[in-house]
Amino acid sequence: xxxxxxxxxxxxxxxRQYAFSSLVASLAIAMSGGLFLGTWKIKEGxxxxxxxxxxxxxxxxxxxxxxxxxxxxxxFHLEAxxxxxxxxxxxxxxxxxxxxxxxxxxxxxNFMGYRLVGTEPSLFDEHEWKKGVKYQIEKGGRLFSSNAxxxxxxxxxxxxxxxxxGDRFQPYHGLTFREESKHDEVYVIVGILSATGTPADKVxxxxxxxxxxxxGHASEYSTSVSAVLVKLRGAAGFALEMKYxxxxxxxxxxxxxxxxxxxxxxxxxxxxxxxxWIAYLVGSVACLIxxxxxxNSMNERKREFAILRSLGASRYFITNVxxxxxxxxxxxxxxxxxxxxxxxxxxxxxxxxxxxxxxxDPFSFDLTFVYVFLVIVLLGLISGxxxxxxAYRVDISKNLRPSS
Amino acid sequence: xxxxxxxxxxxxxxxxxGDSLCVxxxxxxxxxxxxxxxxxxxxxxxxxxxxxxxxxxxxxDRGQIQINGKNVSQMTDSSRDxxxxxxxxxxFQSFNLLQGFTCLENLQLTMSFADHSNQSxxxxxxxxxxxxxxxxxxxHQLSIGQQQRVALARALINQPKLVxxxxxxxxLDPVNAAKSMELLCELCRESKTTLxxxxxxEKVIQNFDRQENWEEVSKSNCVKGEV
Numbered sequence: 001x002x003x004x005x006x007x008x009x010x011x012x013x014x015x016r017q018y019a020f021s022s023l024v025a026s027l028a029i030a031m032s033g034g035l036f037l038g039t040w041k042i043k044e045g046x047x048x049x050x051x052x053x054x055x056x057x058x059x060x061x062x063x064x065x066x067x068x069x070x071x072x073x074x075x076f077h078l079e080a081x082x083x084x085x086x087x088x089x090x091x092x093x094x095x096x097x098x099x100x101x102x103x104x105x106x107x108x109x110n111f112m113g114y115r116l117v118g119t120e121p122s123l124f125d126e127h128e129w130k131k132g133v134k135y136q137i138e139k140g141g142r143l144f145s146s147n148a149x150x151x152x153x154x155x156x157x158x159x160x161x162x163x164x165x166g167d168r169f170q171p172y173h174g175l176t177f178r179e180e181s182k183h184d185e186v187y188v189i190v191g192i193l194s195a196t197g198t199p200a201d202k203v204x205x206x207x208x209x210x211x212x213x214x215x216g217h218a219s220e221y222s223t224s225v226s227a228v229l230v231k232l233r234g235a236a237g238f239a240l241e242m243k244y245x246x247x248x249x250x251x252x253x254x255x256x257x258x259x260x261x262x263x264x265x266x267x268x269x270x271x272x273x274x275x276x277w278i279a280y281l282v283g284s285v286a287c288l289i290x291x292x293x294x295x296n297s298m299n300e301r302k303r304e305f306a307i308l309r310s311l312g313a314s315r316y317f318i319t320n321v322x323x324x325x326x327x328x329x330x331x332x333x334x335x336x337x338x339x340x341x342x343x344x345x346x347x348x349x350x351x352x353x354x355x356x357x358x359x360x361d362p363f364s365f366d367l368t369f370v371y372v373f374l375v376i377v378l379l380g381l382i383s384g385x386x387x388x389x390x391a392y393r394v395d396i397s398k399n400l401r402p403s404s
Numbered sequence: 405x406x407x408x409x410x411x412x413x414x415x416x417x418x419x420x421x422g423d424s425l426c427v428x429x430x431x432x433x434x435x436x437x438x439x440x441x442x443x444x445x446x447x448x449x450x451x452x453x454x455x456x457x458x459x460x461x462x463x464x465d466r467g468q469i470q471i472n473g474k475n476v477s478q479m480t481d482s483s484r485d486x487x488x489x490x491x492x493x494x495x496f497q498s499f500n501l502l503q504g505f506t507c508l509e510n511l512q513l514t515m516s517f518a519d520h521s522n523q524s525x526x527x528x529x530x531x532x533x534x535x536x537x538x539x540x541x542x543x544h545q546l547s548i549g550q551q552q553r554v555a556l557a558r559a560l561i562n563q564p565k566l567v568x569x570x571x572x573x574x575x576l577d578p579v580n581a582a583k584s585m586e587l588l589c590e591l592c593r594e595s596k597t598t599l600x601x602x603x604x605x606e607k608v609i610q611n612f613d614r615q616e617n618w619e620e621v622s623k624s625n626c627v628k629g630e631v
Contacts, residue, residue: 001512003519010513013504307500310461311558312489312517314482396461397453400500 007317010308011324014297021293022329028286029333033376034340036279039272041341041368042348045360047265050076051258053198053358055229056129059237059255061085061093061102061244062227067254068264074105074227075257076199076356077115080175081107084224085251093228098236101127104225106211111169113177114157117203118211121146127231129196141165141191146207150190156201156357158192165189173216184215202357230255286333287383290326294387298322305391306399315392322388323381330380334373407565407598408435408458413467415450415457427453429624430467437565438596440589442609445618451602454622455568458600459492460484472565489517493559493597495588497571499551501543507554508539511561518562529557533587549580553587560591567592569601573608585611 001009015022054075062070063083072078087104094102106118121143124135137143137152144150153163163169167189173181187206195201212222232240237255244253254260305318342363349360410433416424427450435441445451456462458469460476469476472491476484488494502510511526530539533553535546543551552572559567572588573581585608592599601608602618609615 001509001516003516006513006516009505009509017504303500304502304504307502308513308517309485310459310488310494310496310500311514312485312562314485316482317517397456400456400461400496 003317007320007324010321011328014301014321014325015328018293018297021289021296022325022332025286025289025293025329026332026336028282028289029330029376029380030336030340032279032283032286033334033337033372034344035275035282037337037341037369037372038344038348039275039279041366042345042360043265043268043272045345045364046348046352046358047261049352049358049360050261050265050356053356054257054261055198055200056127056131056231057229057257058232059230059240059253059257060227061089061230061251061253064250064252067252067260070227070252070254071257071260073107074229076358077107077117077203078356081226082252084220084226085228087223087225089251090225090228093230093240096236096240098233098239099230100233101229101231103127103229104208105227105229106208106221106224107175107226108211108217108221109171109173109183109214110175110177111171111204112161114154114161115175115203116151116171116206116211118206118208120208123229124152124193124205129198129200135196135200136194137191138194144190144205144207146209148207149185149187149210150207151187152191152193152205153189154193154201154203154205154357155195156353157204163189163192165191171214173214185210197357197359199357283379287379290329290380290383291386293329294322294326294384295390297325298387298390301391302394302399305394306396309394309396310400318394319388319392322391323384326380326384326388327377330377330383333380334376337372337376338369405437406434407437407439407472408433408600409468409470410434410458411468413457413469414465415453415462416465426624428457428464428622430454430622433621435566435598435600438598439614440592440599440612441601441614441616442612443600443602443616443618443621444606444609445602445604447604449618450622450624451618452570454618455494455570455600455602458566459494459568460488485517489514490520490562491565493562493564493567495555495559495567495569495572497574499543499555499575501551501554501558503543506540506542507535507546507557510543510554511558514558514561520562522563524561524563526557526561529561530554532591533557548575549584552576552580552584556584556588556591560595560597563595564597566598566600569599571603571605572601573603573605578607581605581608 060070060074062074063085065082069079069082073081090102090104093099103119103123107115109116124143128134144152168186170186171183172178173183193200240253241255244251308318352358352360410430413428413430414426415428416426419425453462457464464477474487502513505513507530508526515523527539530536533556535550535553538546573584576584603609
């Protein structure tokens with residue numbers, strides 16, 4: 001048995017002897033670390049995922065109102081539309097120099113709670129939702145034609161509702177599902193969109209005319225759109241923002257999308273702060289538990305340490321036994337904190353995916369993990385210093401019993 | 405040739421009343437290599453303190469302790485630890501086995517502190533003391549006599565030059581005490597190890613060629629029966 005093996009054997013024995021208290025300390029560390037990582041990384045991950053999920057568009061043109069509401073409605077298919085724009089507005093922006101692509105959107109109906117979004121088929125033919133990547137339709141399907149009652153179903157919706165090519169459905173009026181508001185029109189599913197991990201997976205795509213001329217819709221629907229998705233060329237955004245937001249009063253030009261989303265996430269900072277402080281509090285309790293476990297064990301292990309010293313173990317060796325014990329507890333806690341983080345992230349990812357279609361990557365590596373791991377281990381070691389000092393100072397003669 | 409040489413050794417403790425109590429006051433004491441020496445003395449007369457001073461567990465107030473030519477009292481803490489691990493084997497009255505470790509691990513841990521090549525094989529040594537089939541037993545699973553044999557094996561595992569035995573039979577019945585003493589002497593004789601044993605039991609001391617009286621070795625009679 002080498003010195004290292006002896007040290008490890010004594011550390012693990014110490015942890016085993018106080019298994020319950022050690023486990024509680026490790027759990028507290030895991031909760032604290034997990035909470036800290038969770039609050040930090042989930043928000044960051046969600047912000048990045050939302051920014052990357054803007055489906056390749058730079059801006060949204062919509063009715064006068066909040067930029068954020070416009071983006072949430074048109075890009076993420078969340079919340080209600082702030083209002084409608086005249087079809088003419090779509091024609092104008094489409095033909096504006098500096099606008100590379102423009103696609104009209106019309107919303108107002110759903111099927112089993114999933115939105116129907118009316119647009120031009122060219123969105124799926126021409127637009128790159130990610131650099132160099134166009135939408136794909138799963139084998140056996142095709143794109144809807146602009147004049148037919150046909151639908152292209154997002155991958156998430158198809159999986160959730162078990163829809164397949166050839167299935168027929170009747171849409172419901174409104175953005176939330178109400179059984180009594182069923183439309184008479186029957187749509188046939190002609191394709192399933194391949195998964196993109198973007199909000200496009202979460203809706204049912206239909207020709208824009210389908211929404212505009214849906215039976216029961218008001219007549220002004222037929223000449224209006226809910227929003228226009230815009231892809232810009234060069235630095236046209238400044239000029240368009242000036243034109244619509246500063247000089248005009250009929251429409252809002254939500255640009256740039258990333259900046260608006262960042263403002264939205266900044267609003268959540270207070271919540272993040274609260275969780276962060278809870279994490280610090282739990283972390284402090286964890287350190288105190290380590291200190292208490294080791295200190296209590298010290299009272300009982302003094303004799304053991306005195307015996308070891310009498311056999312030739314140095315003061316440093318005994319000190320390292322106690323520090324090693326705190327290291328083991330904090331290592332287990334640090335590993336546990338990643339488990340807690342993965343669970344939190346998994347739940348959050350599932351929730352975000354369900355609500356928005358945006359896919360978070362819970363396993364993406366970040367240098368932050370290494371820092372958090374090191375900080376947890378370091379704090380554990382620091383908590384072990386006072387009892388280690390007690391171990392260093394153990395009086396061999398006094399603690400070897402009995403004396404003659 | 406002398407293995408242990410002690411000169412002008414003195415150790416005092418502070419009594420609760422604030423007075424200084426002299427516990428050990430030894431003018432001269434030597435032990436030769438491979439010598440067996442038994443020292444009798446009453447309980448509480450300072451024999452354990454004397455052994456602790458020899459082992460470097462305690463530091464003297466003054467005086468010199470030389471083991472194998474090295475002055476223990478002038479050594480650094482870590483040098484004393486290493487010397488204790490390599491040159492000294494200690495047998496305690498209450499055995500002081502590590503309860504959370506098996507017989508084998510108790511020996512292996514002791515070996516790890518000395519960390520030199522001249523060590524006995526723990527399996528062979530445990531077999532030699534009659535515990536070859538109980539190497540994975542924990543101390544609480546053994547009888548008192550068996551625990552004592554593990555303690556003897558542990559004291560000899562690093563092939564020390566000096567074995568210090570402090571009332572090694574104090575917790576044993578007469579039969580086990582006799583067997584244990586026989587085994588200890590046999591093992592030390594085989595390895596030519598110096599044995600220094602202290603006890604209040606006259607029967608134990610009678611077996612030694614060299615017999616000493618603690619009251620004659622140490623002049624600290626003032627604290628007799630109090631330490």
